[in-house]
Amino acid sequence: MAPELGSETGCNDEFFKKEAPTMPDFMKEVTVNESLCDMFEQIYIHSHLSQRRKFNALDKISELMDFETKKKYRVWRFPFFKSKVPNFADSEEEGLKKSVELLFGSTQDLTDFCRCLWHLMDAFKNEKRLYDYFISECMMRPTDLFPHFCRVKWTCKWMKDGKPHDKKWSILIKPIASTLTDDFLRIMAKDNDFGVRGGAVQFAGDILTINGTCNVSFKKTLPETSPLTKKSQPCQLEKFNVPSKAGDIFLSVYDRTELQIIVVQKNGICVRDDLTKIGEIQNIPEAFPKSDTSKETLPFKIIDTFIV
Incomplete structure (x- = not known):
């Protein structure tokens, strides 16, 4: 639940007083619960x-909204709370805190603000506080921050006896928010500086081979100067101990320079942790194979990767 907010936590009274309140457009949509809409109107317009x-009351009402409506509420709400910078960067270095302050002061758009923060992720010592902020603002998924990054598409070929089949097939991948998701998307788009002399790392042409009895994988060795080495463990x-399912x-990124991707088939x-x-x-x-009793695992080659 988002923290209780008010004038002492950044409510922008001057913005609020600019004009008489009117119902925001997202509350007029047919998908919004009628009772919630009535409560919202009584509090925001007539009280x-x-x-x-x-x-404080509208925040409570928003907890009863579906995710998409609540996200629109948080976006609409953002300009009303511009007098105080959110505190997720309070324990960070002064330069990073200053950057967050400048970003916060330069936009009235929550999505733009979070998009910029996402690109600063590597600079945070405490990424969890930033993720908690994304979650509280309903901006926890990469697809929320980057609407054009809807899905990742791989075109592939099955491997048999060390050779790829002639027939191509494809899969669509839904990104999941994590500390490595943005890096994954940049690799998929071939738009990164993770490789040798700042070149792009990509997975096109790589073969995922059998790794144990449950999945296929491949790994690459990164240069020592790669930005990804900062995320090594x-x-x-x-x-x-990490549970998984087929798909x-x-x-x-481990042992500093090793980058590994694993696709679970069962x-x-x-x-691995x-x-x-x-x-x-x-x-x-x-x-x-999907079944956990199957002993088969199928290697395949990634022909190309796209953001679609």
């Missing part, structure tokens, strides 16, 4: 409550 008390070869995709298994889930396949190929 004589202070700004602080109005928004020790490889947890003896710790398999889950995991990424890991249900009911756990993967250093792996981070970054996506889910929406159209799981029929050929995936």
Whole structure:
């Protein structure tokens, strides 16, 4: 639940007083619950409550909204609370705090603000506080911050006897918010500086080979100067505690320069603790074994990757 907000926590009284309040457009949509709409109107338009008390009440009402409506509410609400910078960067370095202050002061658009913050993620020592802010503002998914990054598409070929089949097939991947998701999307778009001399790392042409009995994977060795090495953690070869299901995709940067992607093909298994889930396949190929009792795992080659 979002924290209770009011004048002492950044409610912009001057913005509020610019004009007589009118019902925001998102509350006029047919998908909005009629009772919630009536309560919203009574509090925001007709009540004589202070700004602080109005928004405290509206915040409570927003907890009863579906996700999409609540997200629109948070976007609409944002310009009313511009007199105080959110505190998620309070414990960060002064330069980063100043950057957040400048970003916050330069926009009236919550989505733009969060999009910029997403690109600053690597600079945060405490990423959890930033994620908590995204969650409180209903901006926790990459597709919320980057509407044009709707899905990732891979075109692929099955491998047999070390050779790719002639027939191509494709999968659509839904990104899942994580500390590595933005990096994954940049690799998929071939728009990154993770490779040698700042070149782009990409997965096109790589072959996912059998890794154990449950998944396929491949890994790349990054240059020591790659920005991704900052996210490296020790490889947890003896710790398999992360649950997964068929179609889950995991990424890991470990032992400083090793980048590994794993595609899970079966249900009911756990993967290494250093792996981070970054996506889910929406159209799981029929050929995936899926059953946790199956002993088959199918290698395949990624022909190309796209953001669609």
